[in-house]
Amino acid sequence: MNRAVFLIDMQSFFASVEQQRYQLSPGEPLVVSGDPSRPSGVILAACPIAKQAGVQNGERLREALLKCPSLTVVPPHMQDYIDYSLQITELLEDFTDRVEPYSIDEQFLDVSGSEYLFGSPETIALQIQEKIMEKLGLYSRIGIGENKVLAKMACDTFAKKNSRGIFTLHKNSLSQELWPLPIEKLFRAGKKMSRNLRLRGVQTIGDFAAMEAEQVRSIWGIHGQVLWMNAHGIDYSPVALNTLGGRKAIGNGMTLPGEYAEEEDIRTVALELCEEVCRRARKSFVTGNTVSLGVSGTEGGFHRQRTREEATNITMEVFQTVTELLELHWDGTPVSRLHVSLSSLSPDNGLQLSLFEPPEVRTGRHQLGFTMDKLNEKYGRTSVMRASSLLKKAQAKERAAKIGGHYK
Ligand SMILES: [Mg+2]
Structure with missing residues (x-):
């Protein structure tokens, strides 16, 4: 399998959270209904026991009670569900940073590359199941495939129906x-x-x-x-980094070989940092709205940010904001360290669109970044560079050499 993508689904999520809230045993049938005092209310969620008795989501409470008279009926507690959902995301982030909440009770996970740490995909799935049960008391089902579509179908069609709650849907089967x-x-x-x-x-x-x-x-x-x-099992959409609450940022800093006092030199290096930050954003298929610039030297410095109207991972757009910040806040004192970061991240929708549209539909600059990244990956970090990186005070060439072609 090229990649190992999981879709993790909580069984009877709302009802399971409520069973804990009301400290009911799993054997006691429970449903969630908007207003438990109104028989005409609709069932929002039912626990497995109630479902076994024939209770269905969406039917009237009155009918559900006829099928299962011992039902405990509780109102929904949305904030609880959100809290649980966030906690699940956090647990999953112990396995990889590539977690994408898909709905309140489903999350995609890309564990490709985590095998060295945690074992085969099925072993990882088992660990995840155990951990969610141990920490949150919820039973989860996990579909595994080499992309999101296969993982989703592996879960819905197979993992939900087998006894282990785990299923791998291989492309060749x-x-x-x-x-x-x-x-x-x-x-x-x-x-x-x-x-x-x-x-x-x-x-x-x-x-x-x-x-x-x-x-x-x-x-x-x-x-x-x-x-x-x-x-045919083909799906190129990436598992986007979890961005709930916008708490993640992609940043790169650089300590200069000496103090820079010329604006032109500082801009040259800042552009190289923007290129690195955007390259990493593009690699993770994310864009960001907020651009931060940190500048420091022996005589002072600043750290400021500005939020752009449109999220981006286009180097020149991030650089434009960095230039604005520099012009506004730099007082002309010598600079020995620079830091650029991109935050308020969200999935790169332009890239996701590539599934539906030919590449020429995407904007040229967006595409250009990806093309440069590809060339650099294939032919080495310095194979394609901005002309400004050939200037005397530029750092990218040297950095590329120092770290063996890997930016970190
Ligand atoms: Mg579910």
Whole structure:
């Protein structure tokens, strides 16, 4: 498997949190309903025991009580669910920083590269399950695949139904595992699209996968094409870094070989730092709204930030904000250290769009950054550089040499 992506889903999340709040045993049936005193209220969540008795989400409380008279009915406590959700994210971040909350009770995780620390993907999944149970008392199910679509389908279609609550959907076994399933089981197919597909004789995911790509595109356009790729287990969307609360930042600092007093020299180095910060942001598929600049020397310094209207990971845009900060706050005293960071991070939607649109649709500068990164990765850090990095006071070339081509 190229990558190891997990989709972690909490079983009966709201109901399980409530069972703890009211200290009920898992054997006592419980439902969450907007107003427990109103029989016409709707069931928002039901615990597994209530579900076994036939209670369904969305039905009236009155009907649920007929099926299961011993029901405990409680109102929702949204803040509790959010708190639990954040705690789950924190637990998951012990395994990798690549955690993406997908819904309140589902999170994507990319553990590629964590194998050395924690073992095989299935071993990691087991550890995660145990940890969430131990710390929060919640039972989780985990789907594993080499991308988000496979992980999601592994969870919904298989892990939720087997006894371990863990399932790996391998790309090379799709024809046996996934393709016999009804088309409705295809992730993101939706009711309308599924009906549409069935009208054209597509009953199973395999029927859809067997269609010609061009035909799919001509009938259903880009949406159909993406779904068709999903049926083949193809999905390029990255697991974005967790950005809840915007507490993460990407920053890079540099201690200069001497004190710089010329604005031009400081700008040269600042641009190199912006390039590094943005390269790391692009690598993590995130963009940021807030740009910070820290400048210090023997005679003083400052640390200021400015929030841009649009999130970015385009080097020249971050540099523009850094230049503004420099012009506003630098008093002209010599500088020996600079620091640039990007925060208020969010997923790079421009990049996600690349799944649906040809690259030329993306803005040139956005694309340029990725192209430069690719060239540098392939041919070495100094293969493509800004001309300003050839100036005398520039640092990027030297730094690249010093750290063996790896920026850290
Ligand atoms: Mg769930």
